[in-house]
Amino acid sequence: MTGLGGSGAAAPGDYVYFKSVVPLHKISIGSKLWRYYDFGPKAVQPLICIPGIAGTADVYYKQIMSLSMKGYRVISIDVPQVWNHHEWIHSFEKFLDSMNIHHQVHIYGASLGGFLAQIFAQQRPRRVKSLVLSNTFLETHKFAAAMPWSPVLNWTPSFLLKRYLLTGIQDGPHEPFIADSVDFVVGQVETLSREDLSSRLMLNVNVASVGPLSLPDCFITIMDTNDYSAVPQQLKDQVNERYPSARRAVLRTGGDFPFLSRPDEVTLYLQLHMRRVGVEPRPDLVQGFTCGGSSGSSNDHKDGNSFDDRPRDDGDRSSGGDDREVEPSVSGSHDSDEPIPTSILLANTVLGTDNSVHHVSLLCS
Secondary structure (H helix, E strand, O other), X not given: OOOOOOOOOXXXXXXXXXXXXXXXXXXXXXXXXXXXXXXXXXXXXXXXXXXXXXXXXXXXXXXXXXXHHOOXXXXXXXXXXXXXXXXXXXXXXXXXXXXXXXXXXXXXXXXXXXXXXXXXHHHOHHHEEEEEEEOOOOEOHHHHHOOOOHHHHHHOOHHHHHXXXXXXXXXXXXXXXXXXXXHHHHHHHOOOOHHHHHHHHHHHHOOOEOOOOXXXXXXXXXXXXOOOOOOOHHHHHHHHHHOOOOEEEEEOOOOOOHHHHOXXXXXXXXXXXXXXXXXXXXXXXXXXXXXXXXXXXXXXXXXXXXXXXXXXXXXXXXXXXXXXXXXXXXXXXXXXXXXXXXXXXXXXXXXXXXXXXXXXXXXXX
């Protein structure tokens, strides 16, 4: 790979390392090709990450590395080529079945991914335990009105679709971390086919809205950035109004892609959310490397995942390796002068400390 998905820019070093140790899985379910990463102890209920319209499974690589190191299982997916929300619901359900995930799942969705997560939770309430929603929306009417040429999406050239897709990303000077996150996502967009692009745009402009969820608000965390976002503030406000008792995880800055530009803070909030809804990590199952990142015994490699010795429950098909944490962990960032200490204090205030995890879970049961 010469750059970020062929963009020509140099790939970040931690992403290069991620690609070398975390296997990319591909599986065909019916007529749909699913592309995903699945990393972390299989004994732990997974957090399933759904990207936005311009994202791929790769955009959550920092969370995959950091959370799996802490003993969580993370599954990051590409949205397959589905052309309406009904098809999305059925396809995602079949994907979960193929992964032998029959219990309720936890979903983290950003932008369009957050909308798709809510649609699925509405239509399949027995399959969703909790949601983390980031810079997302409840209805697509505004996007449909802004795209009157949507009936000809299937015949639109790829370069025009990419240009339209990227117009929502703020142009101009950014702080370095936000600029890097934009560059990374632009590189990922370059890897998408015309069918990928048109199907995602169709999901974004097909007129639909999220109805009432049976999921209690206390199992929902809303994680928004307070600076620029391609999703209009009015639409984000509607999400906050719909779930008035949801937990708020506010990121002062971070742009459209805080999981890339503010990975420590996002990982912290995700970790707190998972513990608050009753998911305990299994760091004892994280094997195959030392704190310095050296490999462990060869036995850790036998199933392509260095986390446990259980049979793979996804029937996979790919090989991988061990992993170590590339992004500094939240706990390892406390001594810096960056905004992380403030965000940790904020997270403890907003989401509750570890001592309140069981109390909140009881209230939600």
